[in-house]
Amino acid sequence: MADDKGLTPRADDFSAWYNEVVQRAELADHSPVRGSMVIRPWGYGIWERMQRALDDRFKETGHENAYFPLLIPMSFIEREKEHVEGFKPELAVVTHAGGKELEEPLVVRPTSETIIYSMYAKWVQSYRDLPLKLNQWANVMRWELRTRLFLRTSEFLWQEGHPAHATEGEAEEETRLMLDVYRTFMEEWIAMPVVTGLKSESEKFAGALRTYTCEAMMQDGKALQAGTSHNLGQNFSRQFGLTFQSEAGAEEFAWNTSWGVSTRLVGGMVMTHGDDTGIVVPPRLAPVQVVVVPIYRKEAERTAVVEKAHELAGRLRERDVRVRVDDRDHLNPGAKFWEWERKGVPFRIEIGPRDLAKEQAVLVKRVQGEGEERKAFLPENQIVAELAEHLEAFQRQLLERARARREARSHRGGETLDELREILEGPGGFVYTGWSGDPAVEERIKEETKATLRCIPDPAFRSPQAPTRCIGGGEARMEVVWARAY
RNA sequence: CGGGGCGUGGCGCAGCUCGGUAGCGCGCCUGCUUUGGGAGCAGGAGGUCCCGGGUUCGAAUCCCGGCGCCCCGACCA
Numbered sequence: 001m002a003d004d005k006g007l008t009p010r011a012d013d014f015s016a017w018y019n020e021v022v023q024r025a026e027l028a029d030h031s032p033v034r035g036s037m038v039i040r041p042w043g044y045g046i047w048e049r050m051q052r053a054l055d056d057r058f059k060e061t062g063h064e065n066a067y068f069p070l071l072i073p074m075s076f077i078e079r080e081k082e083h084v085e086g087f088k089p090e091l092a093v094v095t096h097a098g099g100k101e102l103e104e105p106l107v108v109r110p111t112s113e114t115i116i117y118s119m120y121a122k123w124v125q126s127y128r129d130l131p132l133k134l135n136q137w138a139n140v141m142r143w144e145l146r147t148r149l150f151l152r153t154s155e156f157l158w159q160e161g162h163p164a165h166a167t168e169g170e171a172e173e174e175t176r177l178m179l180d181v182y183r184t185f186m187e188e189w190i191a192m193p194v195v196t197g198l199k200s201e202s203e204k205f206a207g208a209l210r211t212y213t214c215e216a217m218m219q220d221g222k223a224l225q226a227g228t229s230h231n232l233g234q235n236f237s238r239q240f241g242l243t244f245q246s247e248a249g250a251e252e253f254a255w256n257t258s259w260g261v262s263t264r265l266v267g268g269m270v271m272t273h274g275d276d277t278g279i280v281v282p283p284r285l286a287p288v289q290v291v292v293v294p295i296y297r298k299e300a301e302r303t304a305v306v307e308k309a310h311e312l313a314g315r316l317r318e319r320d321v322r323v324r325v326d327d328r329d330h331l332n333p334g335a336k337f338w339e340w341e342r343k344g345v346p347f348r349i350e351i352g353p354r355d356l357a358k359e360q361a362v363l364v365k366r367v368q369g370e371g372e373e374r375k376a377f378l379p380e381n382q383i384v385a386e387l388a389e390h391l392e393a394f395q396r397q398l399l400e401r402a403r404a405r406r407e408a409r410s411h412r413g414g415e416t417l418d419e420l421r422e423i424l425e426g427p428g429g430f431v432y433t434g435w436s437g438d439p440a441v442e443e444r445i446k447e448e449t450k451a452t453l454r455c456i457p458d459p460a461f462r463s464p465q466a467p468t469r470c471i472g473g474g475e476a477r478m479e480v481v482w483a484r485a486y
Numbered sequence: 487c488g489g490g491g492c493g494u495g496g497c498g499c500a501g502c503u504c505g506g507u508a509g510c511g512c513g514c515c516u517g518c519u520u521u522g523g524g525a526g527c528a529g530g531a532g533g534u535c536c537c538g539g540g541u542u543c544g545a546a547u548c549c550c551g552g553c554g555c556c557c558c559g560a561c562c563a
Binding site: 140142262 | 512521525
């Protein structure tokens with residue numbers, strides 16, 4: 001932020017650009033506690049839109065919301081072996097309360113499997129009580145060593161779905177279904193294309209049988225794990241005595257799943273669509289989809305133009321467009337243009353004295369597509385009639401643009417470690433290779449290239465030709481995606 | 487925890503080498519003129535110079551000891 005006005009260009013320093021743009025779009029700010037953030041209204045408004053869209057889908061797929069408490073007995077976290085190993089280093093622990101040392105320390109939840117499934121154990125007796133499909137919207141805390149606004153903060157907001165099922169097959173189906181809900185949401189709402197697939201053993205959730213993931217590619221070519229869906233098998237039900245009597249009368253352990261997405265998605269949105277002017281918010285997520293900026297010189301003009309601006313806004317609102325009139329008098333129009341572009345509002349309508357008589361206005365799009373004019377002088381009526389379509393088209397355009405960017409940086413057909421390194425140190429992005437499944441190879445690649453195995457992609461994302469050769473030697477038993485990641 | 491950088495009005499910084507009690511840009515307030523891409527002029531408000539100790543007649547500046555934040559690596563949604 002050398003000169004108060006311009007942002008550091010993405011190409012100069014992507015990381016600096018991200019930090020600046022998040023603050024200057026007023027999405028969030030650092031709180032006084034290291035590693036935690038304040039989500040400001042503009043950022044929270046985007047998160048609220050995400051929440052609503054996801055919550056609707058959760059309900060449609062048969063889930064209900066509930067709320068489980070923030071504090072979890074330490075012994076609960078310790079119950080599942082892999083789980084505790086995964087989370088121990090990042091737990092925040094309450095040791096004192098009410099002026100006394102507690103007999104048993106309480107953990108600020110890093111995730112809620114343990115408390116939720118322990119409660120399920122009380123509630124579930126029969127197969128008739130299953131499936132029990134609950135979700136909660138909550139904050140969680142993981143004491144991270146290195147933090148960044150939205151991408152990794154010690155406290156973050158998320159949703160965690162924690163169903164219990166009667167059969168293994170049902171649990172697997174649920175795991176896949178919710179992964180698909182996430183993928184669709186990310187594409188259709190955030191306009192952020194993702195590759196879905198299975199995590200390797202070393203990358204899976206602590207305590208899960210299998211973890212499925214949505215991996216997005218940011219503009220710097222790095223991967224962002226945007227959402228995960230876990231098949232927990234019976235690991236937690238065994239530890240918490242979550243049993244039920246089956247139709248045949250036998251006592252069985254329930255099959256659990258868990259799935260979550262977090263405020264990290266806001267960071268994903270920023271790094272997917274932002275440009276050197278600021279962030280770009282996809283229309284479906286934008287708290288304000290259109291800002292109307294009145295332009296005037298004399299007082300008489302001001303009255304007429306502002307009145308017209310509000311009238312236009314009213315007509316747009318009737319068509320369910322989220323619109324705001326920026327009639328602040330102490331800023332000139334140019335300052336308002338910059339401000340709303342920085343904040344990523346999809347469209348702007350400029351209306352001034354010259355437009356009034358002609359019953360027209362200027363419609364300006366946040367991102368200029370190839371071969372299109374950014375500004376259009378259009379009759380008022382046409383703007384009102386067509387704006388919803390423009391918003392939808394813009395939404396689609398963002399997804400297409402992001403998808404094209406990802407494809408341009410998806411490298412297929414590489415086989416050797418040197419090729420992998422060359423790509424990562426050059427253009428960056430996703431590298432598809434064959435893999436034998438040997439964890440030692442995965443570990444070595446991670447050490448030597450800093451890239452991790454992002455996923456074993458689902459069929460829809462595999463290369464047209466299955467790789468025959470294999471990175472790190474051995475027989476190519478599957479195709480995998482490598483990338484440096486956030 | 488290792489490496490680097492930085493703590494000075496709300497924000498970004500200068501001043502520190504060579505001690506003399508604080509300045510610039512932006513922002514903010516008031517007024518007038520402006521307003522189709524980041525307004526101009528005039529006036530004004532606002533600072534425990536991160537904290538503690540020391541040296542000195544005198545410390546933002548020198549010395550000692552803390553604390554905090556940011557960035558880069560090892561761990562992770």
